[in-house]
Amino acid sequence: MVIKSIIKGFIILNFVLCQQTLAETINLTAELFPPQTNQDGSGQQFDVVRAIFEPYGYSIKVHVFPYRRVIHLLENESMDIAVGVAKTENAQLLFSEQFHDSDNLVAIFPKNGNVNWQGDSSLQGKRLLFIAGLSEGFVKDLYTSSKLDLSSSEISEVNTRVQALNKLLLKRDDFLIDCECGLFLNDVLPYRSQFIVKKIGLIKIYAAFSRTEKGRKLKKIWQRDFPKFIKTEAARNIYKKWGLMREYRNIQHTIKSDSSSLPNF
Numbered sequence: 001m002v003i004k005s006i007i008k009g010f011i012i013l014n015f016v017l018c019q020q021t022l023a024e025t026i027n028l029t030a031e032l033f034p035p036q037t038n039q040d041g042s043g044q045q046f047d048v049v050r051a052i053f054e055p056y057g058y059s060i061k062v063h064v065f066p067y068r069r070v071i072h073l074l075e076n077e078s079m080d081i082a083v084g085v086a087k088t089e090n091a092q093l094l095f096s097e098q099f100h101d102s103d104n105l106v107a108i109f110p111k112n113g114n115v116n117w118q119g120d121s122s123l124q125g126k127r128l129l130f131i132a133g134l135s136e137g138f139v140k141d142l143y144t145s146s147k148l149d150l151s152s153s154e155i156s157e158v159n160t161r162v163q164a165l166n167k168l169l170l171k172r173d174d175f176l177i178d179c180e181c182g183l184f185l186n187d188v189l190p191y192r193s194q195f196i197v198k199k200i201g202l203i204k205i206y207a208a209f210s211r212t213e214k215g216r217k218l219k220k221i222w223q224r225d226f227p228k229f230i231k232t233e234a235a236r237n238i239y240k241k242w243g244l245m246r247e248y249r250n251i252q253h254t255i256k257s258d259s260s261s262l263p264n265f
Contacts, residue, residue, distance in 0.1 A: 026058050029079040031067040035242040039064050044242040045083045052225050068133035077210045085208040086137025094211055094219050098227050099204035102254040104180040105141055107198045110168050120200050125152045126174040129164045132157040138177050145201030165191045179203050
């Protein structure tokens with residue numbers, strides 16, 4: 001009886017310890033976007049999440065997927081946090097109030113496409129390409145930036161930027177709408193000389209959280225700590241480590257010019 005009680009107690013203790021360990025693990029997800037997010041779990045955005053949550057005893061487990069799957073897993077509560085997310089009206093997610101990065105929103109089209117670029121209005125009534133899962137957020141950001149109504153445009157999505165650029169070269173679509181940093185990805189570099197890039201707006205990039213008790217707790221920590229952290233030397237060093245000082249200057253400039261977006265604490 002004593003031995004059975006000891007074994008039972010040991011099993012219960014291990015169960016409790018396992019539950020505590022699970023409670024301290026954050027399942028973090030993002031699309032592959034080097035050097036912000038790398039396949040091996042390294043990267044600037046992942047380092048920022050670690051800097052926010054590891055001081056509270058959390059361990060971070062990183063999962064990298066295509067953007068559309070990132071959103072799907074967060075909606076289904078398989079993940080706790082996603083970074084690099086375009087803010088939408090998706091009621092299944094909890095979005096941070098403070099954006100964690102920002103970038104130029106650009107229109108990309110072939111040099112040999114005979115496009116008579118007349119500014120943002122050139123996009124109206126055209127065939128527009130987006131990376132899968134990003135069209136809603138980017139169209140919203142474009143409207144916010146320039147009040148441009150794209151209801152007359154034909155919008156479609158593809159899984160990768162290389163697929164999008166090839167479709168443009170084959171004249172199956174007219175423009176790719178993307179963040180400017182997408183042009184610096186290694187698989188895109190061989191194509192850059194064949195395209196013209198025009199700035200059309202600003203994209204703000206957010207963290208999103210699962211709509212769970214854990215997600216709400218993590219969002220509360222992020223809301224409290226991130227606005228302070230992004231102004232520190234530690235944040236600057238993370239961007240510098242990954243060669244992203246352009247992005248660091250972007251986020252600092254956007255915060256200063258959009259101070260109304262910062263929550264009051």
